[in-house]
Amino acid sequence: MSIESHTAPMPDRSRDVSQPLEKLHPDETLKANSDQLRGGIVEGLGDPVTRAVLGEDSKLMKFHGLYLQDDRDVRDERRRQKLEPAYGFMVRVRLPGGVCSPSQWLKLDALARDYAAESLRVTTRQTFQLHRVLKSNLRPTIQGLRDVLLDTRAACGDDCRGVMCSVNPRLSTLHAELYDIAKRSSDHATPKTGAYREIWYEEERTPTASPEEPLYGRTYMPRKFKIGFVIPPINDIDVYAQDLGFIAIIEQGKLVGFNVAIGGGMGRIDRNQNxxxxxxxxxxxxxxxxVLSTIDAVMEVQRDYGDRSDRARARFKYTIDDKGLEWVKAEIETRLGFELGxxxxxxxxxNSDSLGWQRGEDGLQHFTLFIQNGRITNAPDCRLLDGLRAIARMHKGEFRVTPNQNxxxxNIAKADRDQIEGLLRAHGLSELNRGSGLRLNAMACVAFPxxxxxxxxxxxxxPELITKIEEILSQHDLYDEPITIRMTGCPxxxxxxxxxxxxxxGRAPGKYNLYLGGGFHGQRLNKLVLENIGEDAILDKLGGVIAHYARERNVYEHFGDFVLRAGYLNTTQDNSP
Structure with missing residues (x-):
């Protein structure tokens, strides 16, 4: 069963924004006047006076997968010395489905060592980020990625971000099929503007009679748009958190299609109740x-009806809640030309990963390695960057980044397993999978600096907070209990x-909002329990709940389910089937 082919030129499906110009957010005007994301980026790259880019071009660079950042650990000191902030760029790779060849890994490793402070960061959307890349090193970095058929297009910005897909290593045939669909979907939904090639590869602009962006038009999406593909029973991509999720339906071992889920999104603003x-x-x-026509239809509805005046209300989830789910579904079906089944x-x-060795249905073996918070670097007792480089030099299969930052x-042949195990031991990597059930199910964003x-x-x-929670868990014989904990530096x-x-x-340095009661497979939102609290209050609250859980939980009852049943929360949203 084939997915649609789009080898012919795509028709212009874009539509001008219908909202009056005076009501649009300034970013809409910026995009419209950017000459399809070119702006003044080339001139800014050549400016030797600053390590930043000037004006609004930093916003346009997000569409190219680049974030202007500075080192916040030294920000105040540099301000006192009347120095420019220590600017650098985060470079995010577009890596559909999280699949990476050994040659691509070796290139990423080399770029990290040369330009990114000898560190790679695995993200929660199955890709890599390079941090602290200087402006003068952006072109060498992006051109280095091109050498191994990688790029950073649409890794950020108001467009379709990196497309995710399940990585269950046991399902060899289904993973290959799903990955192929995810890769085609990513290529299909990625912006088509020639700006990327001109700016980063220094190619000449090629005139075209047809629109550069047949789907996006001049103003692209109202905000970011996220797509993911998942194979039950493991919801590793957290499909309910996607703007557009495709849940694989398997019948008699064959992929027959997808349930379509729309309107997920995690972001919120603490002081904005809307x-x-x-x-x-x-x-x-x-x-x-x-699949591809469904992607077009859903993205078109959000493109045309998403809020372009208030960026805090511009995600697809708000469009659905403002217009109504049935209205949005009907509009999608109108554009598809058929009703959804x-x-x-x-x-x-x-929604967690199975760590360690597993055997695929094709007989090849796979080793899932826990990467704490996705950070790949060298430490005295664990040379993670060096160890993975050594493995990449001999590995004949591939690497898969998981949505849990692991x-x-x-695809390891049986004959190569001993060598890989030896390299894991030699570089101190063998111990990484031996943490508590809480630590092995933890994720954090980059946050400071x-x-x-x-x-x-x-x-x-x-990691420091988990160590203290582990002491509580050990007191109640719950050290190995799988409990998910996730932390972000902002909402x-x-x-x-x-x-x-x-x-x-995060709310302020050392202060956090505490949420409890989410669903173990991502089917239920958790709920705010305590607001703007420090470590002592966090540990005190968790200590009481964990003790109660140890005393009165049911057999096989997950922590979040117990918290809800025990009355710690009011009713939370539950999207379980």
Whole structure:
């Protein structure tokens, strides 16, 4: 069963924004006047006076996968010395489905060592980020990625972000099929403007008679748009957190199509009651061959009806809540030219990774390695960057980045297993999978020092906090119990904290909101329990709940389910089938 082919030129499906110009957010005018994302980026790259780019071009660079940041650890000191902030760029790779070849890994490793402070960051959307890249090194970095058929297009910005897909290593045939669909979907939904090639590859502009952006038009999407594909029973991509999710329906071992879920999104603003996380709604079923047309239809509805005056209300989840789910579904079906089929039965059991060795249905083996908060670097007792480089030099399979910030060394022949195990031991990597059930189900965003939105620590602090929670768990014989904990330095939700058993979002240095009661397979939002609290209050609250859980939980009852049953929360949204 084939997915649609789009080898012919795409028709112009874009539509001018219908809202009056005076009501548009300034970013809409910026996009419209950017000459399809060119702006003044070339001139800014050549400016030797600053390590930043000037004016609004930093916003346009997001569409190219680049975020202007500075080192917040030294910001105040540099301000006192009347120096420019220590600017650098975050470079995010477009990596559909999280699949990476050994040659691509070696290139990423080399770029990290040369330009990104000898560190790679695995993200919660199955890709890599390079931090602290200087402006003068952006072109060498992006051209280096091109050498191994990688790029950074649409990794950020108001467009379709990186497309996710399940990485269950046991399902070899289904993973290959799903990955192929995810890759085609990413290529299909990525902006087509020639600006990327001209700016970063220094190619000449090629005149064209047809629109450069047949889907996006001049103003692209109102905000970011996220797509993911998942194979039950493992909801590893947190499909209910996607703007558009495709839930694979398997019948007699064959992929027959997808249930379509729309309207998920994690971001919120603490002081804005009109912003909130939302779980996606399953609205119907489509056959495999109609995936690309479904993507077009859903994105067109959000493109044309999403709020372009208030960026805090511009995500697809708000369009659905403002217009009504049935109205949005009908509009999607009108653009498709057919009605969605009835959703088919499916079941999720978890959203976590199975660590360690697994055997695929094709006989090849896979090793899933826990990467704490996605950070790949060298430490005295664990040379993670060096160890993975050594493995990449001999590995004949592939690497798969998981949506939980872990890494699968995939498609290993039986004859090569001993060598890979030896390299893991030699570089101190063998111990990484031996943490508590809480630590092995933890995620954090980058936060300080590089993210400009962070209000509190996350990646650098969560391991320390987990160590203290582990002491409580050990007292109650719960050390190995799988409990999800996720922390972000702000309420934007990059680590998807609002669907974890325990969620923490930063409010100020050392202060967090505490959420409890999410669904173990991502089917239920958690709920705010305590606001703007420090470590002592967090540990005190968790200590009491954990003790209660140890005394009165049912057999096989997950922590979030117990918290809800025990009355710690009011009713929370539940999207379980």
């Amino acid at each position: 912003s909130y996380p939302r779980l996606a709604d399953v609205v119907g079923f489509v056959a495999v061959g109609r 009835a959703a088919r039965p499916y079941n999720f059991t978890s 890494l699968i060394i995939s 590089t993210c400009g939105l962070a209000m509190a620590e996350a990646e650098r602090y969560l 934007n939700g990059c680590a998807r904290p609002y669907i974890s058993d325990i969620g923490l979002t």
